[in-house]
Amino acid sequence: xxxxxxxxTELLRRPSVSPDDQGCLDxxxxxxxxxxxxxxxxxxxxxxxxxxxxxxxAPILCFAGHTDVVPTGPREEWNTDPFEPTVKxxxxxxxxxxxxxxxxxxxxxxxxxxxxxHPVHKGTLAFLLTSDEEGxxxxxxRRVVEVLDGRKEKIDWCxxxxxxxxxxxxxxxKIGRRGSxxxxxxxxxxxxxxxxxxxxxxxxxxLAPALAELTSRAWDNGNDYFQPTxxxxxxxxxxxxxxxxxxxELRARFNIRFSTEQTVEKLQQTITEILDRHKVNYxxxxxxxxxxxxxxxxxxxxxxxxxxxxxxxRTPTLSTTGGTSDGRFIARLGAQVVELGVINASxxxxxxxxRVDDIEVLAGMYERVMELLLAx
Ligand SMILES: [Zn+2]
Numbered sequence: 523x524x525x526x527x528x529x530x531t532e533l534l535r536r537p538s539v540s541p542d543d544q545g546c547l548d549x550x551x552x553x554x555x556x557x558x559x560x561x562x563x564x565x566x567x568x569x570x571x572x573x574x575x576x577x578x579x580a581p582i583l584c585f586a587g588h589t590d591v592v593p594t595g596p597r598e599e600w601n602t603d604p605f606e607p608t609v610k611x612x613x614x615x616x617x618x619x620x621x622x623x624x625x626x627x628x629x630x631x632x633x634x635x636x637x638x639x640h641p642v643h644k645g646t647l648a649f650l651l652t653s654d655e656e657g658x659x660x661x662x663x664r665r666v667v668e669v670l671d672g673r674k675e676k677i678d679w680c681x682x683x684x685x686x687x688x689x690x691x692x693x694x695x696k697i698g699r700r701g702s703x704x705x706x707x708x709x710x711x712x713x714x715x716x717x718x719x720x721x722x723x724x725x726x727x728x729l730a731p732a733l734a735e736l737t738s739r740a741w742d743n744g745n746d747y748f749q750p751t752x753x754x755x756x757x758x759x760x761x762x763x764x765x766x767x768x769x770x771e772l773r774a775r776f777n778i779r780f781s782t783e784q785t786v787e788k789l790q791q792t793i794t795e796i797l798d799r800h801k802v803n804y805x806x807x808x809x810x811x812x813x814x815x816x817x818x819x820x821x822x823x824x825x826x827x828x829x830x831x832x833x834x835x836r837t838p839t840l841s842t843t844g845g846t847s848d849g850r851f852i853a854r855l856g857a858q859v860v861e862l863g864v865i866n867a868s869x870x871x872x873x874x875x876x877r878v879d880d881i882e883v884l885a886g887m888y889e890r891v892m893e894l895l896l897a898x
Contacts, residue, residue: 523878524631524881524882524885525631525634526624526627526628526631526881526882526884526885527614527627527878527881527882529549529553529626529627529630529631530607530614530619530623530624530626530627530628530876530881531607531614531616532549532627533546533549533589533618533623533626533627534605534607534614534616534617534618534619534623535605535606535607536549536605537591537605537617538589538590538591538618538653539590539591539592539593539594540590540591540592540653540654540655540656540657541568541569541570541590541653541654541657541661541662542568542590542653543570543589543590543653544589546589546623546626546653547563547570547571547572547589547651547653550572550589550626550630550649550651551563551572551574553630553634554574554576554630554633554649557576557633557634557637558576559574559575559576559649560574560575560576561573561574562574564665564666564669566661566662566665567660567661568654568661569652569653569654569657569661569662569665570589570652570653571650571651571652571653571654571661571662571663571665571666572649572650572651572652573648573649573650573666573669573670574648574649575646575647575648576633576637576646576647576648577643577644577645577646577647577896578645578646579645579646580645580646580676580678581644581645581646581678581679581895581896582645582646582648582675582676582677582678582679583645583646583647583648583678583679583680583681583891583892583895583896584647584648584649584650584677584679584680584681584852584857585629585633585647585648585649585650585680585681585682585683585888586649586650586651586663586680586681586682586683586848586849586852587622587625587626587629587649587651587652587655587682587683587684588622588626588651588652588653588654588655588656588662588663588848589623589626589651589652589653590652590653590654590655590656590657591617591618591621591623591656592617592621592656592870594617594872595871595872596872599872599873600615600872600873601615601873602615602616602873604616604617604872604874605617607619609878612877612878612879613875613876613877613878614875614876614877614878614881615873615874615875616874616875617874618874619868619874619875619876620685620863620864620865620866620867620868620869620874620875620876621684621685621866621869621870621874622683622684622685622863622864624863624864624876624880624881624884625683625684625685625863625864625884626651626683627881627885628683628881628882628884628885628887628888629649629681629683629885629888630649631885632885632886632888632889632892633647633649633892635885635889636889636892636893636896636897639893640892640893640896640897640898642898643892643896643897643898644895644896644897644898645678645896647892647896648677650663650666650677650680650852652666652848655847655848659848662848663848663851663852664848664851667851667852667854667855670855671854671855676855676856676857677852677855677856677857678857678858679821679822679825679857679858679860679895680822680849680852680853680857680858680859680860681822681826681860681861681862681888681891682696682847682848682849682852682859682860682861682862682863683861683862683863683888684696684847684849684861684863684866685863685864685865685866685869686841686844686861686862686863686866687863687864687865687866688865688866688867689865689867690834690836690865691834691864691865691877691880691883691884692830692833692834692836692838692862692883692884692887693834693836693838693839694838694839694841695823695826695827695830695838695839695840695841695860695861695862696840696841696842696843696844696847696849696860696861696862697747697816697817697818697819697823697840697841697842697859697860697861698747698748698782698814698815698816698817698842698849698859699812699814699815699842699844699845699846699847699849699850700748700749700751700779700780700781700814700842700843700846701779701780701781701784701786701810701812701813701814701846702777702778702779702780702810702811702812702845702846703777703778703780703786703789703790703808703809703810703811704775704776704777704778704808704809704811705775705776705777705778705793705806705807705808705809706773706774706775706806706807706809707772707773707774707775707776707804707805707806708771708772708773708804708805708806709725709728709729709760709771709772709773709774709802709803709804710725710770710771710803710804710805711723711724711725711726711728711768711769711770711771711772711803712768712770713762713767713768713769713770714767714768715766715767715768716765716766716767716768717766719768722768723768723803724768724769725760725769725770725771725772725803726760726761726769726772728800728801728802728803729772729774729800729802729804731800732796732797732799732800732802733755733774735796735800736753736776736793736796737753737755739753739796741753741778741780741784741789741792742781742783742784743783744781744783745781745782745783747782747816747840747841747842748781748782748783748814748816748842749781749842749843750781751778751779751780751781751783751784751789752778752779753776753777753778754776754777754778754779755774755775755776756775756776756777757773757774757775758772758773758774758775759772759773759774760772760773780814781814781842782814782816784814786808786810786813790808793806794806811846812846812850813850814842814850815849815850815853815854815859816842817853817858817859817860819840820858821858821895822858822859822860822895823840823858823860825891825894825895826838826860826862826887826891827840828890828894829887829888829890829891829894830862830887832890833883833886833887833890834883838862844866847861849861862884862887862888863884864876864877864880864881864884865877865880
């Protein structure tokens with residue numbers, strides 16, 4: 523089996539459910555230190571982070587990723603032990619196999635091979651690794667980026683190893699992500715008897731027209747790289763359970779995934795305008811879980827596309843779909859951010875898996891990106 527496969531399984535045996543790293547970063551530092559990387563462990567709260575560099579000065583090419591995994595879910599639904607990596611018919615099964623320990627192993631092995639061939643390279647090869655991407659994402663990449671920003675350290679190019687591929691390794695590369703804005707809405711009414719509605723104020727009725735407008739609205743058409751903005755109600759509840767009581771209150775939660783055509787302020791303004799116009803009596807709390815980021819096609823995406831094209835004979839699609847990622851924090855440093863990793867069909871599910879052959883090919887893609895950008 524390949525070095526990349528071996529390192530992947532070594533990481534998978536560690537049950538690093540977020541944010542507990544379970545020594546995964548130690549394993550990776552143990553591989554990088556002999557290559558003369560200068561490693562800094564940055565621990566914030568319960569979260570282990572690593573910032574490590576090889577070489578000096580600009581340009582700085584950084585690979586980013588996370589060692590933590592989501593919980594296994596019901597163990598009895600797994601066909602194999604989620605923390606005992608198992609290969610069957612060329613597929614490797616374990617929690618974190620796709621998201622994203624194979625990606626981590628691929629980037630570390632790529633660095634070993636690249637530095638063996640190019641001990642003296644241009645600029646800096648860096649890694650930014652965290653054990654809190656799947657959790658609250660507060661003490662992970664976000665905090666490391668704050669430290670780097672405080673020291674005026676820059677990242678020019680960042681490759682995030684998240685699983686981005688759809689059906690074939692390398693078929694999709696992400697060059698941005700939508701933003702995510704959530705709202706917690708409480709509609710206030712007056713409880714009463716259903717037979718005496720003039721003495722009550724039904725919050726379900728007062729919200730209904732506003733909700734119809736919110737859910738049918740075309741927020742924007744997206745643009746060349748972003749899907750249109752979408753609004754989804756995730757929770758709604760009202761009522762006492764009795765059929766003859768008008769409820770006094772309604773609670774709802776909603777989420778908006780938004781393109782670069784929107785801003786948080788513009789979305790908040792639109793939503794409050796609609797609620798106000800329909801005379802809804804409400805209180806509303808907002809949560810911004812991520813701003814959109816976007817790397818226009820450029821030096822980094824061209825290098826990643828070329829590396830993929832050479833390995834699979836196909837040019838990847840540049841996309842901004844899917845959930846948020848830690849790329850949103852790194853982009854704030856002014857970095858170009860591109861995400862490339864294995865097939866994501868099984869992530870966060872039971873029986874998470876990755877194709878064994880893909881792990882090694884991914885390492886080759888990462889190594890090629892290093893060569894294209896840093897080889898002298
Ligand atoms: Zn991930």
